Amino acid sequence: MSRISLKRLVLPAVIGLAAAFSAGAPANAAPIASAVAVASGIEGSVVRVDHRWGHRPHYRPVRRACTANQAARKAARMGIRNPRVIVRRNVVRVNGWRHGRPRSVVFARSSGCPIIR
Structure with a gap:
């Protein structure tokens, strides 16, 4: 009886620890410094944004009528x-x-x- 309750305590603890340690991985996918670059010139500052087309949500045009x-x-x-x-x-x-x-x-x-x- 005590083995069953021990299994019920250990399994959720292992899953919780695995989730806690893997949560920080997606945050390091792309540094912010590579996405935005500021260039200064005679005319003023220009902001260049790297859109990274592979990571943008899919664009769906708005359709007015059912085709x-x-x-x-x-x-x-x-x-x-x-x-x-x-x-x-x-x-x-x-x-x-x-x-x-x-x-x-x-x-x-x-x-x-x-x-x-």
Whole structure:
């Protein structure tokens, strides 16, 4: 009985120590001095910033309307196979198959493709 309680105390302590010692590693990834450099000249000081494109968040443009590709991808995530897209003025209809039966989903033409029916 005492061996079980000893295991219950030692295992979380080891995990906690490992987490405490590994927490400081990501903070040393890139020194701040390499990211920003200030150059002085006759005109004044110019700040050059190294954007490091590999470490920036992905840029996603803002889309105002639901496109046919967006609606087809959303319908595929909902489980609709072989999507056929019909784009109208205010709606995007996606027809396809789900669980062996024909299915249809209607999306609004606003951003994010909200489901109408």
